[in-house]
Amino acid sequence: MRNSYGPVNMATVSLKNVKKIYDNKVTAVHDFNLEIADKEFIVLVGPSGCGKSTTLRMIAGLEEISDGDLIIGDKRMNDVEPKDRDIAMVFQSYALYPHMTVYENMAFALKLRKFPKDEIDRRVREAAEILDITQYLDRKPKALSGGQRQRVAIGRAIVREPKVFLMDEPLSNLDAKLRNQMRAEIIKLRQRIDTTFVYVTHDQTEAMTLGDRIVIMKDGFIQQIGTPQEVFNSPANLFVAGFIGSPQMNFFDGKLVKEGSGYSISVHGAKMQLDADVQKKLADKGLDSMDVTIGIRPEHVHFAPEGGEHTISAQVDVSEMMGSEIYLHVSSNGKDIVLRVPTTELPAEHRGGIPYGTQIRFTFPSELIHLFDPSTERNLLV
Numbered sequence: 262m263r264n265s266y267g268p269v270n271m272a273t274v275s276l277k278n279v280k281k282i283y284d285n286k287v288t289a290v291h292d293f294n295l296e297i298a299d300k301e302f303i304v305l306v307g308p309s310g311c312g313k314s315t316t317l318r319m320i321a322g323l324e325e326i327s328d329g330d331l332i333i334g335d336k337r338m339n340d341v342e343p344k345d346r347d348i349a350m351v352f353q354s355y356a357l358y359p360h361m362t363v364y365e366n367m368a369f370a371l372k373l374r375k376f377p378k379d380e381i382d383r384r385v386r387e388a389a390e391i392l393d394i395t396q397y398l399d400r401k402p403k404a405l406s407g408g409q410r411q412r413v414a415i416g417r418a419i420v421r422e423p424k425v426f427l428m429d430e431p432l433s434n435l436d437a438k439l440r441n442q443m444r445a446e447i448i449k450l451r452q453r454i455d456t457t458f459v460y461v462t463h464d465q466t467e468a469m470t471l472g473d474r475i476v477i478m479k480d481g482f483i484q485q486i487g488t489p490q491e492v493f494n495s496p497a498n499l500f501v502a503g504f505i506g507s508p509q510m511n512f513f514d515g516k517l518v519k520e521g522s523g524y525s526i527s528v529h530g531a532k533m534q535l536d537a538d539v540q541k542k543l544a545d546k547g548l549d550s551m552d553v554t555i556g557i558r559p560e561h562v563h564f565a566p567e568g569g570e571h572t573i574s575a576q577v578d579v580s581e582m583m584g585s586e587i588y589l590h591v592s593s594n595g596k597d598i599v600l601r602v603p604t605t606e607l608p609a610e611h612r613g614g615i616p617y618g619t620q621i622r623f624t625f626p627s628e629l630i631h632l633f634d635p636s637t638e639r640n641l642l643v
Contacts, residue, residue, distance in 0.1 A: 272424035272457040279329035304472035312481040349418035353430040364398040388419040499638040536628035556631035559601035565622040580614035
């Protein structure tokens with residue numbers, strides 16, 4: 262049975278040409294356009310200073326919108342007070358009242374709004390049950406761990422039954438193990454309370470695991486919007502390609518060579534014929550021979566047992582043992598390249614790592630490469 266949480270009214274969020282320009286004429290967010298569907302989980306992701314938290318704060322009403330429109334449901338919200346927007350925000354710093362118990366912290370906003378006592382009690386206990394913090398309701402925040410405090414902060418937002426949940430880096434204060442745990446909790450929570458989420462993080466793993474769609478930002482501009490699968494498989498540009506995926510994508514300077522109606526690439530002395538689908542995309546764009554930036558993910562680089570025109574030679578610099586796989590940093594033509602190799606693919610003597618200076622050869626399947634225009638940085642295959 263579905264939990265009683267989650268508003269029955271539609272909670273679509275629409276940002277149209279939204280900008281944030283500060284008094285010193287610095288533009289933090291440029292022309293931001295996004296349509297968020299009812300009950301969608303959207304993640305804004307990007308490096309520090311890219312404008313993601315500023316965008317979230319504009320939705321919350323904590324930052325003024327310099328230009329453009331914010332519409333929640335079917336109402337323009339630009340000039341509506343934060344308390345009247347029917348949203349709830351969870352911050353990175355839990356912002357709990359230290360002198361109040363967990364129960365009082367969670368009930369506080371409802372008391373201010375003069376909710377009946379029994380309604381407050383029902384909501385607090387239901388939220389505590391969802392978050393597995395019922396046993397802490399009489400404790401003060403200082404007696405709780407970081408993960409428990411974060412649950413209380415989320416619980417305080419849940420009891421308000423908002424149209425839209427806003428979360429600003431809520432897991433960044435937690436250690437790695439707790440972060441993984443809380444990420445799973447947020448996925449479960451989302452299934453139970455069934456409302457619209459806008460979540461901000463700089464952690465691409467969080468973005469990939471939580472978002473229905475991801476909005477990747479850089480320097481105040483949207484770089485790409487898509488499902489986790491879309492941005493991983495078809496990054497719009499070099500920035501997205503390097504930002505999504507861990508370890509990050511390898512990039513090579515190479516040449517796209519057109520011979521008759523076919524295409525191949527030449528990179529670090531190797532020549533590789535391109536996959537038929539890739540060739541068709543290039544032909545449809547009418548591309549000629551040109552310099553290209555070639556991208557290949559570390560998990561798609563393979564050892565080559567013997568040399569050939571399609572292999573690249575390299576020297577091992579560093580082996581990072583990750584348990585079931587090794588991250589192998591090698592240098593080829595002065596460039597650092599990372600291979601992500603399952604230990605099962607290695608000879609027994611190398612399963613703990615490959616010694617510095619070992620010479621290897623590698624290649625990659627041409628259907629898994631990405632090609633970018635070095636001048637515009639756009640993906641030539643999308």
